[in-house]
Amino acid sequence: MMNQAGRAIAAVSAINEEQPLLAVSGLGKRYGPGCPACLDLQGQRCPQCGSLWACYDISFDLYPGEILGLVGESGSGKSTLLRCLYFEEEATTGIMTIPSYQGGPANLLAASAQQQRYIRNHMMGMVFQNPWLGLRMHVSGGGNIAEKLLAAGVYHVGRIRTRAAELWRQVEMPLPRLDEYPQNFSGGMQQRVQIAKALANKPPLLLLDEVTTGLDLSVQARVLDLVRQIQRELGVAMLLVSHDLAVIRMLADRTMVMHQGRLVEQGLTDQVLEDPEHPYTQLLVRSLL
Amino acid sequence: MNGSETKPVWLDTYNFAFLDEGSKREIRRKTLKAVAIPGYQVPFASREMPIARGWGTGGLQLTLALIGRGDRLKVIDQGSDDSVNAVSIRRLVENTTGIETTVDTAAATLIQTRHRIPEQPLRAGQILVLQVPLPEPLRLIEPREEVTRRQHAEMDYSAMWLALYEDIVRWGDITVGHSYPCLAHGRYLFSPSPIPRWDIPKLHQAACLYLFGAGREKRIYAIPPYTDVQPLSFDDYPFAVERLAGACCRLCGSTSTFLYEIDDAASGQKLYQCSDTAYCQQRRQERGQA
Ligand SMILES: Nc1ncnc2c1ncn2[C@@H]1O[C@H](COP(=O)(O)OP(=O)(O)OP(=O)(O)O)[C@@H](O)[C@H]1O
Numbered sequence: 282m283m284n285q286a287g288r289a290i291a292a293v294s295a296i297n298e299e300q301p302l303l304a305v306s307g308l309g310k311r312y313g314p315g316c317p318a319c320l321d322l323q324g325q326r327c328p329q330c331g332s333l334w335a336c337y338d339i340s341f342d343l344y345p346g347e348i349l350g351l352v353g354e355s356g357s358g359k360s361t362l363l364r365c366l367y368f369e370e371e372a373t374t375g376i377m378t379i380p381s382y383q384g385g386p387a388n389l390l391a392a393s394a395q396q397q398r399y400i401r402n403h404m405m406g407m408v409f410q411n412p413w414l415g416l417r418m419h420v421s422g423g424g425n426i427a428e429k430l431l432a433a434g435v436y437h438v439g440r441i442r443t444r445a446a447e448l449w450r451q452v453e454m455p456l457p458r459l460d461e462y463p464q465n466f467s468g469g470m471q472q473r474v475q476i477a478k479a480l481a482n483k484p485p486l487l488l489l490d491e492v493t494t495g496l497d498l499s500v501q502a503r504v505l506d507l508v509r510q511i512q513r514e515l516g517v518a519m520l521l522v523s524h525d526l527a528v529i530r531m532l533a534d535r536t537m538v539m540h541q542g543r544l545v546e547q548g549l550t551d552q553v554l555e556d557p558e559h560p561y562t563q564l565l566v567r568s569l570l
Numbered sequence: 571m572n573g574s575e576t577k578p579v580w581l582d583t584y585n586f587a588f589l590d591e592g593s594k595r596e597i598r599r600k601t602l603k604a605v606a607i608p609g610y611q612v613p614f615a616s617r618e619m620p621i622a623r624g625w626g627t628g629g630l631q632l633t634l635a636l637i638g639r640g641d642r643l644k645v646i647d648q649g650s651d652d653s654v655n656a657v658s659i660r661r662l663v664e665n666t667t668g669i670e671t672t673v674d675t676a677a678a679t680l681i682q683t684r685h686r687i688p689e690q691p692l693r694a695g696q697i698l699v700l701q702v703p704l705p706e707p708l709r710l711i712e713p714r715e716e717v718t719r720r721q722h723a724e725m726d727y728s729a730m731w732l733a734l735y736e737d738i739v740r741w742g743d744i745t746v747g748h749s750y751p752c753l754a755h756g757r758y759l760f761s762p763s764p765i766p767r768w769d770i771p772k773l774h775q776a777a778c779l780y781l782f783g784a785g786r787e788k789r790i791y792a793i794p795p796y797t798d799v800q801p802l803s804f805d806d807y808p809f810a811v812e813r814l815a816g817a818c819c820r821l822c823g824s825t826s827t828f829l830y831e832i833d834d835a836a837s838g839q840k841l842y843q844c845s846d847t848a849y850c851q852q853r854r855q856e857r858g859q860a
């Protein structure tokens with residue numbers, strides 16, 4: 282049948298290893314009315330208008346195939362940043378580009394809803410901190426994966442089921458449970474289904490928000506293994522959010538530190554964790570040791 | 571039918587075709603917009619009508635806004651010209667316009683219907699007005715109006731596709747019987763109203779104009795002549811109309827019409843009959859049975 286999503290919206294060129302897969306600059310998200318005083322904000326809350334800047338002036342590049350860690354305390358704006366990158370939330374300021382995507386305006390934050398949907402369905406996958414946001418709990422596990430494939434214009438039940446079963450195996454879910462509702466699954470299984478869904482259209486970029494938080498230690502370790510394995514086998518780039526430094530240390534090539542809505546430090550993970558520059562990072566690292 | 575003897579006195583005080591000219595103009599304007607954007611639901615100011623909402627006030631308002639002295643009207647309900655609902659709507663139009671009505675599909679210029687499209691193919695110049703209880707095809711999946719509006723604007727119908735996929739996984743096939751979701755000219759998803767699947771192919775590239783009126787929900791939409799109408803279907807689960815293997819109409823013998831089932835209490839057998847009574851009658855006349 283007709284392909285709705287893909288219709289002459291975009292061409293995705295081959296990914297160049299040298300240039301960033303994703304480039305972000307000056308991204309900010311404000312909750313509240315905003316005012317001129319917001320421009321030289323100190324914390325997250327504007328004293329003049331009372332607006333809350335969940336994240337502010339965020340700039341970074343993410344390269345093909347790398348795992349970029351993002352740490353920071355609760356409320357520092359990590360999830361908000363991810364939701365803005367996934368177009369779940371409208372960023373207030375900033376520029377976002379994906380150089381291999383040609384078709385929309387240079388700044389994808391200003392692209393049409395249809396173009397954003399195309400990018401989200403073809404170039405990104407996301408694992409939400411809260412599985413209730415990432416999964417439809419009253420749609421079968423396979424159906425959750427199908428949703429992504431349907432959004433990308435695959436209208437063939439047999440092909441959808443073959444791909445869903447393949448992903449199911451990849452995330453080590455028991456095949457007989459493919460048609461079950463995710464609300465019956467354990468937390469670790471729900472995260473696996475979220476990962477399978479995120480991988481459905483073989484995107485070059487995954488956004489992972491606290492993928493192991495709230496899981497038992499042994500389950501955590503297995504999900505982390507899975508993430509590492511996916512990165513190794515599929516070469517997918519990941520932006521990995523966690524407030525757990527151990528997770529970051531284990532997986533991230535480079536790490537960014539977020540504090541009160543801002544990026545206060547970024548660099549190679551070892552460097553950031555062994556020899557932190559910013560006082561907040563020093564505090565963070567010391568409290569872990 | 572001559573309604574002058576039964577005509578209530580209050581009707582004399584009303585305009586031709588009951589509605590005032592301002593209301594008619596508004597409905598016609600909205601209808602033109604609907605014709606210009608096939609399948610798109612155009613809001614309109616639905617009027618109070620002297621029949622209960624849910625009994626076809628949306629269709630009736632379209633009929634009354636469009637009807638002229640030269641028109642011939644046919645009214646059917648579930649295929650029948652004789653049901654109480656069809657008769658009362660026909661009476662109302664007769665009483666307020668004085669125009670003639672007919673049961674003959676070919677003779678009618680304007681046909682108001684609920685749940686069926688006549689078996690006889692409609693020709694250019696004819697208008698079929700369908701009564702619609704639920705105009706929004708996405709409503710059962712998504713209760714929020716602002717969300718369905720966005721989904722239409724962005725042509726984001728993956729939630730509907732997903733519902734059909736789940737149907738297949740659960741039941742082995744798409745179980746939607748009536749109101750089967752269709753795409754109008756490759757753009758807007760629309761509800762064809764509760765017609766059976768049998769009638770869906772009649773919407774595609776038709777010579778006539780189809781208008782849909784929802785009174786309670788205050789929406790008008792249209793499938794203009796020669797518009798593509800495609801029921802959503804998967805490549806490996808093609809859309810198919812209902813077929814009752816081996817069944818034929820007990821009255822006219824037809825095997826190529828939409829039949830409904832009757833339990834014959836006497837014999838305990840299942841019998842079938844054309845749902846389109848005028849078509850069935852005509853077939854019997856042609857065969858010299860009536
Ligand atoms: N819709 C909203 N309206 C108002 N404020 C919001 C909204 N969403 C988030 N915030 C605020 O933005 C700030 C950043 O929240 P966010 O969820 O991004 O933090 P986080 O770093 O992901 O925290 P956690 O580690 O607890 O998940 C918080 O103060 C939060 O209360």
Ligand SMILES: [Mg+2]
Nearest residue numbers: 359360361410
């Ligand atoms: Mg968070």
Ligand SMILES: [Zn+2]
Nearest residue numbers: 316319327330
């Ligand atoms: Zn302010």
